[in-house]
Amino acid sequence: MSGDGTLFLRVDGVEMDPETASVMASDRAFGYGDGVFRTMRLAAGRVVAWNRHVQKLQADLSRLGLARVDIGRIEADLAALGGRYPDCVARITVSAGLSARGYRRAAGAPLVTSVRATPLPAWPADVAQAGIELHLCRLRLADQPAMAGVKHLNRLEQVLARAEWDDDRIAEGLTLDGTGHAICGTMSNLFIVEDGRLATPELARCGVEGVQRARIIDWARQRGLALEVAPLPLARVQAADSLLVCNSVIGAWWVHRFQGRVHARPAWHGELLAELARDG
Numbered sequence: 001m002s003g004d005g006t007l008f009l010r011v012d013g014v015e016m017d018p019e020t021a022s023v024m025a026s027d028r029a030f031g032y033g034d035g036v037f038r039t040m041r042l043a044a045g046r047v048v049a050w051n052r053h054v055q056k057l058q059a060d061l062s063r064l065g066l067a068r069v070d071i072g073r074i075e076a077d078l079a080a081l082g083g084r085y086p087d088c089v090a091r092i093t094v095s096a097g098l099s100a101r102g103y104r105r106a107a108g109a110p111l112v113t114s115v116r117a118t119p120l121p122a123w124p125a126d127v128a129q130a131g132i133e134l135h136l137c138r139l140r141l142a143d144q145p146a147m148a149g150v151k152h153l154n155r156l157e158q159v160l161a162r163a164e165w166d167d168d169r170i171a172e173g174l175t176l177d178g179t180g181h182a183i184c185g186t187m188s189n190l191f192i193v194e195d196g197r198l199a200t201p202e203l204a205r206c207g208v209e210g211v212q213r214a215r216i217i218d219w220a221r222q223r224g225l226a227l228e229v230a231p232l233p234l235a236r237v238q239a240a241d242s243l244l245v246c247n248s249v250i251g252a253w254w255v256h257r258f259q260g261r262v263h264a265r266p267a268w269h270g271e272l273l274a275e276l277a278r279d280g
Contacts, residue, residue, distance in 0.1 A: 007085050008117040010077045018116075027112060028105065029095030033154030035111075036060040037093045038211075041249050042117070045082030047090065048248065048279050052211045060150045061094060061111075069094055069113055077115040088117045089249055093153070121249065123171075128273060131256030131265060132171035134243065136234075137161040137186070141177050141206040149209035162186045171253065172245050174237070177206055182232045185245045188253075189213035190232075193242035193266050197226040212246040212276065219275050223268075242266045251276050 002018035009016045028034035038057050040047045047053060058068050074092060081090060093116070097109035124130070139161040161175050172185045184190055184207045191200045191213075198220050203209050220227045237243065242264050243255035251273055254265045266272075 005118045006116055007088060007119065008081045009114065010080070011114045012112060013073045013077060015080075024098055026098045026100070027095050028097060028099055029093065029112070029153050032096075032103065033152065033156075034064075034096040034105070035066070035094050035153045036064065036151055037091060037153060038151065039089065039091045039248060041120075042078075042082055042086060042088050042090050043277070043279075045086035046279060047078060047082075048277070049211055049215060050279070052214065053092075053248075056151070056209075056211055056214075057092065057094070060152070063147070063150050064096075064152065066094070066096055067111060069111060074113065074115060081115060081117050085117050088119055089121070091116045091118075095153070123250070127171070127253060128251075128269075129265075131254045131263075132245070133169055134185075134245070134255045134258040135165050135170045135173040136259055137164055137173040137175045139164070139175060141175050141183050143178060143205040145205050148206050149203050151208050151210075158186045174258070175207075176234060180234050182234055182237045183207040188245035188247045188250065190237070191216060191244040191246065191252075192232065192237055192240035193244070194236075194240050197228065199228040199230060199232060199236075201232045202230050210247055212248050212252070215276060216244075216246060216252065216272065219272060225268075244269075246276075 006018035009018045009021055023030050038053050040053055054071055061068060078090060093114045095112040096105055097112050099106040099109055139157060141157055161173055164173060172188055174185055175183050177183050182190055183201050189210045191198055200213060217227060238259055238261060243258060244252050246252040254269055255263050
């Protein structure tokens with residue numbers, strides 16, 4: 001394992017030593033955050049919900065005007081990774097490639113794709129049962145419909161939001177947009193439960209549409225739960241019976257405490273966790 005926790009690294013299909021690997025200064029991911037990424041859970045050597053991640057990766061590249069990537073090569077990298085580290089966190093990063101100085105992309109520049117693995121985070125063992133505490137971030141997300149929903153490489157808003165607390169008892173922070181509507185966590189998507197009905201924020205102007213969010217929406221509809229995708233004012237979140245935050249690594253955590261109020265664990269939370277653990 002390298003000093004930054006990297007277990008495995010391949011760049012464009014070539015394995016690198018994580019201790020000595022470097023990035024070109026002219027790489028647009030380094031210079032401008034120009035590219036996209038996926039963060040995924042490997043279980044027993046396989047990426048959970050891989051087909052959904054592929055679809056989202058290609059869709060996000062298209063949204064930024066970038067070419068599609070060679071999924072076959074990425075799958076070969078992940079197979080090699082899974083053979084050595086069957087239970088870990090994998091990240092695929094796709095950069096717009098190399099270019100001369102300036103914002104203009106070089107015509108025909110090939111994308112640069114890396115696959116990196118790190119150990120699973122050491123979350124508290126009882127987090128699924130005990131829930132988490134959620135912080136309300138002061139930072140507001142900027143409206144940018146052209147990039148809304150895309151998991152692009154410019155994550156400075158999330159970096160600044162996450163810097164707002166050092167208390168290890170707080171597992172996540174909720175971010176709002178400029179109008180005071182709840183959008184997402186610093187690393188997660190949000191769901192609320194009101195009288196047995198689910199709701200999740202509309203992400204037409206900012207935020208990231210995560211794969212796990214899409215899976216929960218599909219699960220709720222298949223189960224027959226009422227579900228709404230709509231703008232969620234902060235007051236509505238505060239008054240909800242239950243809150244959930246989700247991503248492809250943590251699954252779906254329920255929020256025990258937010259803004260001094262205690263929230264309940266949904267009765268179907270265990271069923272949802274079991275569904276998300278399946279490769280679907």
